[in-house]
Amino acid sequence: MYLKEAISLPVDNPYLYQMIPKTWCFLFTLFVFYSTLVYIYSNPETQKTKVPKDVYAGMNIWQQKNCHTCHQLYGLGGYMGPDLTNMASDKTKGPAYMKVFIQYGTNKMPNFHLTETEVDQVIAFLKWVDKSGKTRVSPQSVHWTGTYIIN
Numbered sequence: 001m002y003l004k005e006a007i008s009l010p011v012d013n014p015y016l017y018q019m020i021p022k023t024w025c026f027l028f029t030l031f032v033f034y035s036t037l038v039y040i041y042s043n044p045e046t047q048k049t050k051v052p053k054d055v056y057a058g059m060n061i062w063q064q065k066n067c068h069t070c071h072q073l074y075g076l077g078g079y080m081g082p083d084l085t086n087m088a089s090d091k092t093k094g095p096a097y098m099k100v101f102i103q104y105g106t107n108k109m110p111n112f113h114l115t116e117t118e119v120d121q122v123i124a125f126l127k128w129v130d131k132s133g134k135t136r137v138s139p140q141s142v143h144w145t146g147t148y149i150i151n
């Protein structure tokens, strides 16, 4: 009753006020249903089961050791080291080559003193990333000034 007086709807339809609670009930049910779906699908526990365990562990190491401050994935990240997106499938490099760098570092890349298992997990993560897309620009597409040539 108060609601009716408080909101003066432009349409003078008596059924409109009766419809409001039903609409609210419907919207509320929809909201609860949608929120539950969002909760289930955004739950990190369910996310974990979608990717293999070692890949997930490798991703955590990648984040904890801040590999992205020097390396790029999909072209994003630091530029001190090379892009690692497609290194796993690179015939001139590949997992064994990567393993040496990750395990021992170089004079430019730090040695993170990772265990054998951790190194394998990082490589599993990088192999998984490799399957998801290509980012390396071919040398022919780079102008001598360093700009990418996009046709």
Ligand code: HEC
Residues within 6 Å of the ligand: 061, 062, 065, 066, 067, 068, 069, 070, 071, 080, 081, 082, 084, 087, 093, 097, 098, 099, 101, 102, 106, 107, 108, 109, 110, 112, 122
């Ligand atoms: C301080 C910057 C820095 C960080 C942090 C870093 N790297 Fe590197 N990384 C480099 C540099 C620079 C190179 C090139 C090595 C060289 O030429 O000496 C390299 C090389 C590599 C290579 C070999 C690629 C190639 O073709 O030379 C791999 C694989 C690699 N890094 C993985 C990792 C991983 C995994 C992490 C995180 C655990 C990491 N890096 C963290 C700087 C870094």
